[in-house]
Amino acid sequence: MANIKDVAERAGVSVATVSRVLNGHSPVAETRERVLAAVRELGYRPNNVARALRTARTGTLGLIIGDLTNPFFTELADAVEDEARSLGYSLVIGNAGERPDQQDDYIRTLLDRQIDGLLVSSAGTGSTMLGEVVASGTPLVLLDRIVPGVDAPCVRADGREALTDLAAHLAALGRRRPAIIVAPAGTPTGDERLRLFRTALAAHGIALPDTCVGATPDLQHTGGRAVMRAFLDLPEPPDAVLATDNLMALGAMDELRARGLRIPEDMALVVYDDVPWFRHADPPLTVIAQPTRELGRAAVHTLLARIEGRDAASVLLPARLVARNSCGEPTGRRVPAPSRAEPV
Amino acid sequence: MANIKDVAERAGVSVATVSRVLNGHSPVAETRERVLAAVRELGYRPNNVARALRTARTGTLGLIIGDLTNPFFTELADAVEDEARSLGYSLVIGNAGERPDQQDDYIRTLLDRQIDGLLVSSAGTGSTMLGEVVASGTPLVLLDRIVPGVDAPCVRADGREALTDLAAHLAALGRRRPAIIVAPAGTPTGDERLRLFRTALAAHGIALPDTCVGATPDLQHTGGRAVMRAFLDLPEPPDAVLATDNLMALGAMDELRARGLRIPEDMALVVYDDVPWFRHADPPLTVIAQPTRELGRAAVHTLLARIEGRDAASVLLPARLVARNSCGEPTGRRVPAPSRAEPV
DNA sequence: TATCCCCGAGAAATCGATTACACGTCGATC
DNA sequence: GATCGACGTGTAATCGATTTCTCGGGGATA
Numbered sequence: 001m002a003n004i005k006d007v008a009e010r011a012g013v014s015v016a017t018v019s020r021v022l023n024g025h026s027p028v029a030e031t032r033e034r035v036l037a038a039v040r041e042l043g044y045r046p047n048n049v050a051r052a053l054r055t056a057r058t059g060t061l062g063l064i065i066g067d068l069t070n071p072f073f074t075e076l077a078d079a080v081e082d083e084a085r086s087l088g089y090s091l092v093i094g095n096a097g098e099r100p101d102q103q104d105d106y107i108r109t110l111l112d113r114q115i116d117g118l119l120v121s122s123a124g125t126g127s128t129m130l131g132e133v134v135a136s137g138t139p140l141v142l143l144d145r146i147v148p149g150v151d152a153p154c155v156r157a158d159g160r161e162a163l164t165d166l167a168a169h170l171a172a173l174g175r176r177r178p179a180i181i182v183a184p185a186g187t188p189t190g191d192e193r194l195r196l197f198r199t200a201l202a203a204h205g206i207a208l209p210d211t212c213v214g215a216t217p218d219l220q221h222t223g224g225r226a227v228m229r230a231f232l233d234l235p236e237p238p239d240a241v242l243a244t245d246n247l248m249a250l251g252a253m254d255e256l257r258a259r260g261l262r263i264p265e266d267m268a269l270v271v272y273d274d275v276p277w278f279r280h281a282d283p284p285l286t287v288i289a290q291p292t293r294e295l296g297r298a299a300v301h302t303l304l305a306r307i308e309g310r311d312a313a314s315v316l317l318p319a320r321l322v323a324r325n326s327c328g329e330p331t332g333r334r335v336p337a338p339s340r341a342e343p344v
Numbered sequence: 345m346a347n348i349k350d351v352a353e354r355a356g357v358s359v360a361t362v363s364r365v366l367n368g369h370s371p372v373a374e375t376r377e378r379v380l381a382a383v384r385e386l387g388y389r390p391n392n393v394a395r396a397l398r399t400a401r402t403g404t405l406g407l408i409i410g411d412l413t414n415p416f417f418t419e420l421a422d423a424v425e426d427e428a429r430s431l432g433y434s435l436v437i438g439n440a441g442e443r444p445d446q447q448d449d450y451i452r453t454l455l456d457r458q459i460d461g462l463l464v465s466s467a468g469t470g471s472t473m474l475g476e477v478v479a480s481g482t483p484l485v486l487l488d489r490i491v492p493g494v495d496a497p498c499v500r501a502d503g504r505e506a507l508t509d510l511a512a513h514l515a516a517l518g519r520r521r522p523a524i525i526v527a528p529a530g531t532p533t534g535d536e537r538l539r540l541f542r543t544a545l546a547a548h549g550i551a552l553p554d555t556c557v558g559a560t561p562d563l564q565h566t567g568g569r570a571v572m573r574a575f576l577d578l579p580e581p582p583d584a585v586l587a588t589d590n591l592m593a594l595g596a597m598d599e600l601r602a603r604g605l606r607i608p609e610d611m612a613l614v615v616y617d618d619v620p621w622f623r624h625a626d627p628p629l630t631v632i633a634q635p636t637r638e639l640g641r642a643a644v645h646t647l648l649a650r651i652e653g654r655d656a657a658s659v660l661l662p663a664r665l666v667a668r669n670s671c672g673e674p675t676g677r678r679v680p681a682p683s684r685a686e687p688v
Numbered sequence: 689t690a691t692c693c694c695c696g697a698g699a700a701a702t703c704g705a706t707t708a709c710a711c712g713t714c715g716a717t718c
Numbered sequence: 719g720a721t722c723g724a725c726g727t728g729t730a731a732t733c734g735a736t737t738t739c740t741c742g743g744g745g746a747t748a
Contacts, residue, residue: 001480003704014728019706026726048456049396050704053733058393060457068422069620071415078412081439090453093437095425109434112392113404136345221624250624257626276413280565280594282601282626347734358698363736372696394734397703 002042011038022046052114061089061303062110062118064103066145067219068095071275072246072292073121076144079296080119087304089116096123098219104129111138117303122147125188139306143299144290146188153312155299157290157319159272160196165321166270166288167200170240173328175268179212179238181227181248183219190215193244193272212238216248224251232259240268240327246275249285268327283325290319346386355382366390396458405433405647406454406462408447410489411563412439415619416590416636417465420488423640424463431648433460440467442563448473455482461647466491469532483650487643488634490532497656499643501634501663503616504540509665510614510632511544514584517672519612523556523582525571525592527563534559537588537616556582560592568595576603584612584671590619593629612671627669634663 008015011034020026021035038044052058061084065073077093084091092115094106100123107129110118117139122130130150133140142154170178180197183190198208214230216223224243228251231238243249249271256267263269263283271278274289298315305312352359355378364370365379382388396402405428409417421437428435436459438450444467451473454462461483464474474494477484486498514522524541527534542552558574560567568587572595575582587593593615600611607613607627615622618633642659649656 005704015705016707016729017727020727023706025707028726031726045452045456047397047458047704049393049402049458050733051706052393053391053397053704053735054706056733068425069415069418071413071418074413074415074418078439081412090436090438090457092434094434095422108389112389113434114391114393250621254624257624276565277594277621280598280601348736349734359735360699360737361697364697367736369737370696375697391734394703395736397705397734398736400703 001047002044003047004044006042007035007038007044010042011035056114058114058116059089060092060113060115061300062092062094062107062113062115063143064094064096064106064110064118064120064122066096066121066123067098068093070247072273072290075292076121076296079293080143080300081296082293083297083300087300089300089304096121098123100124100126103127107133111136117141117307119143119299119303120147121145125186139303141299141303141306141312144189144295148188153302153306153314155295155302155315156317157295158316159193159288159319160200162288162319162321163193163196164200164203166242167197167204167206169286169321169323169327170201170268170270171204171206173268175240175327176206177212177236177238178206178208178240178242179214179231180208181214181216181224181241181243181245181252183244184215184217190244197242219245219247221247221251221254224248225255226251228252228255232256232261238267240270242270242272244272246271246273246278263326264328270327274322279324281326285326286324287322288319289322291317345391346388347391348388350386351379351382351388354386355379400458402458402460403433404436404457404459405644406436406438406451406457406459407487408438408440408450408454408462408464408466410440410465410467411442412437414591416617416634419636420465420640423637424487424644425640427641427644431644433644433648440465442467444468444470447471451477455480461485461651463487463643463647464491465489469530483647485643485647485650485656488533488639492532497646497650497658499639499646499659500661501639502660503537503632503663504544506632506663506665507537507540508544508547510586511541511548511550513630513665513667513671514545514612514614515548515550517612519584519671520550521556521580521582522550522552522584522586523558523575524552525558525560525568525585525587525589525596527588528559528561534588541586563589563591565591565595565598568592569599570595572596572599576600576605582611584614586614586616588616590615590617590622607670608672614671618666623668625670629670630668631666632663633666635661 004015004018008018013031013035017031018035021032063077063080065077067073081091092110094110096103096106103123104127118133119141121144125147130147134151140152142152144156146154178201180194182194185191194213201208211234214227216227241252243252256263261267269285271285271287274287278285278287294317302312302315348359348362352362357375357379361375362379365376407421407424409421411417425435436454438454440447440450447467448471462477463485465488469491474491478495484496486496488500490498522545524538526538529535538557545552555578558571560571585596587596600607605611613629615629615631618631622629622631638661646656646659
């Protein structure tokens with residue numbers, strides 16, 4: 001592979017001139033043409049490793065996501081990638097697999113590769129490396145998940161409005177015994193969703209007793225299924241369930257089907273996160289949709305602000321209720337906002 | 345951030361010694377301990393950019409996938425990532441978004457970053473950069489998709505056996521008018537699946553007329569829906585459809601539902617690629633499952649072989665039919681092989 | 689006791705770019 | 719016509735590691 005020296009020789013100039021031409025620093029017509037011709041003829045492409053060493057900028061952002069096989073994170077990663085790319089950065093995606101140790105491992109790797117900034121959807125709250133990232137001065141932005149004690153802006157969705165709408169929706173449909181499937185207590189995201197849901201229900205005089213709060217240690221579908229099983233075995237089972245993650249919802253649906261129970265007749269189901277196939281499910285699922293792509297975009301901008309030394313605050317974007325048919329509602333309407341047709 | 349010079353000073357040795365200790369080249373007890381202590385105290389971590397410049401090895405592999413939001417590719421990427429990671433490499437994932445120009449862009453970026461090797465699930469066959477990769481000497485392995493004219497080993501699944509089983513399965517269930525939804529003619533993967541399916545059906549005396557071959561220009565669910573619509577408008581609609589991609593299957597299912605048609609009573613449906621939620625669909629879908637994780641693993645090994653200068657041949661792993669209920673089959677059996685319980 | 693070898697460790701070259709500094713040339717100004 | 723500035727370009731330092739070459743000292747052998 002040709003290097004800058006080869007180009008310089010071929011063009012009959014010094015390496016400094018080549019560098020200046022290529023970076024648009026000061027050169028003029030004649031020399032410029034000779035250099036560009038040499039570049040073309042040799043198929044020269046600058047070595048980014050060398051450039052990064054000298055400039056201390058790699059043009060690479062890191063993204064750690066909770067789980068590569070979770071469609072919510074995938075869409076998020078896709079959005080981040082798009083935005084980073086359009087701004088001239090490339091992206092290294094690290095998959096934490098929902099394991100804090102693997103996450104720390106990955107953060108270490110990315111730090112060693114001298115990325116310019118890091119986005120993290122943290123798996124759990126026990127990451128020791130996050131503190132080190134902040135200490136090392138590498139710009140850091142949290143995405144989707146807060147981590148207590150880590151001093152970095154966080155870009156995420158606010159479920160208050162959507163959960164308020166959901167409570168109204170359920171109340172209007174006569175559901176009086178709601179339940180929720182969440183991450184274990186102590187998980188900030190789970191705790192918050194539980195709290196907001198409970199508050200929103202209270203406004204309609206509906207209680208959310210502790211027996212109707214099911215925590216899953218894993219955030220997987222097996223956990224969701226186990227919780228649904230426990231709900232159904234209750235003396236007075238709930239008549240509506242909010243699954244706070246798409247995988248847990250899958251498990252819950254399996255348990256319902258296994259017992260021959262139908263959605264929404266026997267049980268209303270609402271899912272957090274709008275995974276593409278939910279709208280094609282039978283019945284189409286009522287969901288709380290996070291503004292995934294906007295989150296990704298905002299996260300990149302926030303991170304770039306930090307990288308460029310501007311300060312950047314946390315961002316909170318509203319999630320919204322998308323009412324389909326899994327609570328008994330006629331199709332294609334948003335509640336309680338004015339109806340809005342949804343293309344299928 | 346501390347550098348090797350700081351460590352050397354603190355330990356009272358030269359930078360060369362530090363490097364040797366850290367790379368295990370020739371160290372001895374006493375000096376070694378001093379160096380390690382200094383490393384610990386300063387929190388030193390080697391700068392990989394500098395190391396890469398000197399050694400011409402970045403310890404990074406590139407992976408270009410067709411579409412980040414397609415669960416098949418996600419699972420593949422996850423598998424590749426796992427394997428690469430366990431072998432001490434990190435992975436940069438590039439998302440081609442099924443667009444050859446974006447793919448070329450990405451390949452360029454990765455090449456500039458001096459990755460040690462590249463895995464590509466090519467979007468289309470029109471990539472001009474793939475030739476350049478080969479020419480540049482960067483080790484290249486194709487994954488899942490062949491690209492004619494590119495001289496590199498390819499790791500992918502072989503559908504012959506599965507499609508043979510599928511033909512037998514459909515014949516046994518009395519389906520006589522099968523159809524297929526494929527990528528447009530000229531797409532190697534699509535052409536091959538069509539050819540193999542047709543041959544397999546012929547062995548049972550079943551024809552696959554051209555009217556029952558529907559090509560979708562996009563590989564998305566809208567295309568799948570359009571093709572299914574055309575099939576259903578035929579004077580004699582098919583009684584079984586093979587969708588050769590999970591997204592196209594989604595669209596096909598939408599069209600069936602919109603017409604009030606049921607699976608499998610009114611139409612048998614089989615899908616290429618076993619996306620996790622297919623087994624939770626209603627009815628659970630009969631699929632042709634590719635050995636995704638094995639493909640990812642094999643691809644990494646093949647690429648490493650190339651990187652280390654050993655030669656490496658193409659790899660072909662068998663896909664298999666997983667019969668669930670979408671053709672009318674009782675649940676949980678593989679056909680025609682002996683039945684095998686499948687955990688749900 | 690003298691010679692040779694081996695081994696550990698330092699000095700310096702190196703990877704390929706960017707960039708501070710210095711220098712020469714040219715036109716403009718007084 | 720001499721001086722100054724601006725401008726274009728070359729020389730060389732630099733980024734942080736690895737690695738070659740070299741040297742000094744200690745142990746073994748004759």
